[in-house]
Amino acid sequence: MVRGPRKPSRPALKSRSPALKFPQRPSFPPHKKACNTIPPSPTSPPSLAIYAQLDLVISLIPHLSLAMAPAPQKTRPTAQQSGTTKTGKPKTTAQQASGADSAMAKKRSIENAPIGDVALKRRRALAAAGAPPPDPDNDPQGGATEEDDDSDGVRPKDPVWAAAMWNLDATSSEVSRQTRGIQKPYKQARGLARQLSEYLDPTQILTYGVSFHFEDAADRPGCTSLECNDDVVAEVVWPQFLKYMPELEAHLDYLADNPPLIAIIGAFISAVAMKVRSDDLGRLNDRIVALCDIDDEKHILAVKDNRGWQDARTGRLLCPLRYLPKFEADPARFCTHVRNRLVRIFSTDYPSFLYDLSLVDQSDAKLGLLRGAALVNCYKSIMMGKSSVYNATGRAPRGQKSVATEYNIESVNLHNIIYVSLLARSALSDQEWTDVYGKFWKAENVVFSIMEIAFNFPEWHADLIRWWNRQIFGDDNELDSDTEREMMGSAFYTIMAQKNGDNNDNNNDNDDNDNNEASASGSSGAMEAASE
DSSP states (O other): OOOOOOOOSSOOOOOOSOOOOOSSOOOOOOOSSHHHHSOSOTTSHHHHHHHHHHHHHHHTSTTHHHHSOOOOOOOOOHHHHHHHSOOOOOOOHHHHHHHHHHHHHHHHHHHTOOHHHHHHHHHHHHHHHTOOOOOTTTOOSTTOOGGGOOTTSOOOSOHHHHHHHHTOOTTSOHHHHHHHTOHHHHHHHHHHHTTSOTTOOHHHHHHHHHHHTTSOGGGOHHHHOSSOOHHHHHHHHHHHHHHHOTHHHHTHHHHHHOHHHHHHHHHHHHHHHHHHHHHHHHHHHHHHHHHTTOOOTTOOTTSGGGSGGGSHHHHHHHSBGGGHHHHHHOHHHHHHHHHTTOSOOOTTOOBGGGBOGGGOBTTBTTTTBTOOHHHHHHHIIIIIOTHHHHSSSOOOOTTOOOHHHHTTOOSOOHHHHHHHHHHHHHHHSSSOSOSEETTTEEHHHHHHHHHHHHHHOHHHHHHHHHHHHHHHHOOOOOOOHHHHHHHHTSHHHHHHHHHHHHHHHTTTTOOBOTTSOBOOOHHHHHHHHHHO
């Protein structure tokens, strides 16, 4: 009676271990029925061929006993074993000892096999499978290909910095940042975030810098563009990236060779910028009523839900300049119309708190823009500290550093003016930070519209920045004639002028110094002496 193949009692389970992949599967002779194809004698040529090929394949898998779990062995009862096993003569003690010695010798020979034989078997197996032969000079390990060799890639000049960049994570805590070695990049990104306006793309700016940093100005698209676009913005902002992250300049080639790292750094800067905005906005929300000099004795506006178009006082600051006459005619009615979406406010309708209304001129709409007193106070409060708004020294409280001191902010630029403008508008409104208000107002359009004005009116832009630096840092080196005359009457210059006069009396009518230069006298001489 011929028995058919036995069906498995359950479907076969798929292995979870990774399958070994070869360039080309080794070819074996077909053996659908092992009993008919392979003769029982182990010395027959087909059996030896298959055994040799299996031996080569097994040699490619080191420590097979560790990689694969042993198959479970079925144990039979003692009675069943005794019934099925063949009876034979028991081995003597000498035979058992000799068998153990031979097994140990065979095990030692396998463990002590020379490495060259294993490598030789591996190369022969790969050659039989169709893999390219290894290069004995450049690739000592058999089977490796040129694609596995990364020696041609650009290596970082500072491997520690490169490892930190690949390990960036804006969501990590301070302890985790210290452990991962990214505390310094995190602080750099916080300083950089306050020099940028919202809605800029750090990844695009990094890509521009990596591509065109070493190019001449005539070859950089940001310098030759006739309209304001992303390249122009990147050209202006790229120096701030190098200021706060100076390691970038030394690794431009490395970044160019690793584009994914550019995306990682850009995403990290964007995520940190969102945290910085949240921190600055939280402080400004508590101070905005005082910074805008709003009379609120009953502290109604201390509740944010009462601000914005819910109250005429904050509504006036948010009112676009062109609608101010209508607002002044009936503030309550105008605020109601805005809440009911009966008044269209566009992204290009700048709120009145951005203006110095005393400079507004119908013939020149740029006059007074971005010079509002409330805007200046908000900038000082964020960058210089709360005390700088209310006292002349502008110093932060003892033991505390201002943001400008902590992050080395030494000048004002258009982008951080826009940054503070959006924060102030959000603090004055009755809503939390939002990118869109109504159907026609988008914060992103506000940013790029102001940048386009600055691009098309460079003289206005330069004068605006000079004015802001005088307001924030007091770096006006030009003294008018009245101020200079008043300063010359101070005690210091009077004493220095007297000393200069005494020296002139003792010069024996010789008014030339050793360098044959006429000595200065009077107030001008005092100025030179003071400068020396």
